[in-house]
Amino acid sequence: METDKVRRGPQVKMFGDEKCQICKRKADGYHYNVLSCQGCKGFFRRTVLSKLEYVCKNGLDKCDLAVVDHPRQRCQKCRLRRCEEAGMRDQYVRRKKNRTRTQRILENMRRPTVIVNPLVKEQHKLMAEVLNCFDKITDIESQKQVLAPLYLAIQKSSSAAQQEKLKMESFFQLIVNLIVSFAKNLSPFKVFSFDDQVKILSSSLIEIFVLQSITKYDPLTKCVTTFDGSVINQARLSGLSTQEFGKSVFETFARIKKTASSTHLLALLTALTLFSPDRNYSKELDAKVDNVQQHYIDLLRQFIARNHPLEKKLLPRLLMLLTYLRQFSDHSMIQHKATMKPFEHIAPMMIGHILKTPNVPFPLSTTVIGRDMPESSYN
Structure with a gap:
């Protein structure tokens, strides 16, 4: 007897004015169970796959993610915390899909300044x-x-x-x-x-x-x-x-x-x-x-x-x-x-x-x- 496959529900209808629950920019769908943008989706996936750790840029763990001129200026520690608070979980990230290509992309994108020794x-x-x-x-x-x-x-x-x-x-x-x-x-x-x-x-x-x-x-x-x-x-x-x-x-x-x-x-x-x-x-x-x-x-x-x-x-x-x-x-x-x-x-x-x-x-x-x-x- 063939095992029943898990079916996904219908795609949620988007009206075009939805905001990402993490950074408040325009959202394009639900990613890892959270209404979010492609940027925050990719950030969470990269963090989980590469097992990255961050430190808060201000040391206070309460940075405003919306007040930045460019996404790369956001505090990564506070961005990850907001992803988790909104409902993203690392178990939702598929690790085996196109694994070789994904890892190669991650290595190319990794910047030497992403991780520094955390403050004691x-x-x-x-x-x-x-x-x-x-x-x-x-x-x-x-x-x-x-x-x-x-x-x-x-x-x-x-x-x-x-x-x-x-x-x-x-x-x-x-x-x-x-x-x-x-x-x-x-x-x-x-x-x-x-x-x-x-x-x-x-x-x-x-x-x-x-x-x-x-x-x-x-x-x-x-x-x-x-x-x-x-x-x-x-x-x-x-x-x-x-x-x-x-x-x-x-x-x-x-x-x-x-x-x-x-x-x-x-x-x-x-x-x-x-x-x-x-x-x-x-x-x-x-x-x-x-x-x-x-x-x-x-x-x-x-x-x-x-x-x-x-x-x-x-x-x-x-x-x-x-x-x-x-x-x-x-x-x-x-x-x-x-x-x-x-x-x-x-x-x-x-x-x-x-x-x-x-x-x-x-x-x-x-x-x-x-x-x-x-x-x-x-x-």
């Missing part, structure tokens, strides 16, 4: 941690919650001549608070003593101050947008200091923005800057800082291998930015002493005050002038 658990933690902390110090809405009422009070109680100066001082105090909170929430920073934490933050403050500003810098208009919609350009900054200083700052903005174009790269650069050795530390502290920085360099190297595989010189360029930032900081302290006075005299006292205050909520208060920081310091 500790690296996943470092990446998520540094991104979360960097988002907080660059979030305009959080700055608005603190500065908006303060700016309003300044406008009511101050003369027009003093308003600009008071606003910039308030902004400076807030950013110092945020930079300290950035460091305090990084696990490697917590292992240092209080005195070492003050030294590390005081030494790297100017450079981190610049890096957090890059997220608001527009290279087309050459302006930094503030929380209230106003802009700081070279002319406005020069009016508060000198023309040479304003030019130097915005040249630095442009150079960094050109190389570190994404938030992820800026966040990792900020961590590398915080934990930079060779800052006149003691030999013991210098070795501890250098050891921590190496972990972030390894993380940056793997992030670039996964997300910027064709930019072979990106890592050395980013590391060169650390040297450039250091030179900018040192030059500014020497050539523009009046402008950099808050960084030299006020900032270390503020940093110590904030570090001594446990469990400071975010957004942080800007009223940190106390007995340790006499108000005359601002004159």
Whole structure:
């Protein structure tokens, strides 16, 4: 008696406006039990047949697959996860049909950059941690919650001549608070003593101050947008200091923005800057800082291998930015002493005050002038 053959049901009628359940592009039918496009069907089949493993391009496992210019830019780890969540199963993929030809095609299509060594658990933690902390110090809405009422009070109680100066001082105090909170929430920073934490933050403050500003810098208009919609350009900054200083700052903005174009790269650069050795530390502290920085360099190297595989010189360029930032900081302290006075005299006292205050909520208060920081310091 002949065994009954399994029959397929009728082809589902398509109306032409169906969307792929994985990437939201136009679907052309049901593949492996899921309404999907040919691209996602082929991706799932290649993954199953070649037993590929991926790592998330952002390290967060929640990438948006629809917001890309080209399918090859999609995060492969998140795309595979969406395939499985939608209902695709590896047992639906036939492995023996035209096996020789399929394997030959797969080998020809395989790119050497598809698979990289996955991040280990500790690296996943470092990446998520540094991104979360960097988002907080660059979030305009959080700055608005603190500065908006303060700016309003300044406008009511101050003369027009003093308003600009008071606003910039308030902004400076807030950013110092945020930079300290950035460091305090990084696990490697917590292992240092209080005195070492003050030294590390005081030494790297100017450079981190610049890096957090890059997220608001527009290279087309050459302006930094503030929380209230106003802009700081070279002319406005020069009016508060000198023309040479304003030019130097915005040249630095442009150079960094050109190389570190994404938030992820800026966040990792900020961590590398915080934990930079060779800052006149003691030999013991210098070795501890250098050891921590190496972990972030390894993380940056793997992030670039996964997300910027064709930019072979990106890592050395980013590391060169650390040297450039250091030179900018040192030059500014020497050539523009009046402008950099808050960084030299006020900032270390503020940093110590904030570090001594446990469990400071975010957004942080800007009223940190106390007995340790006499108000005359601002004159």
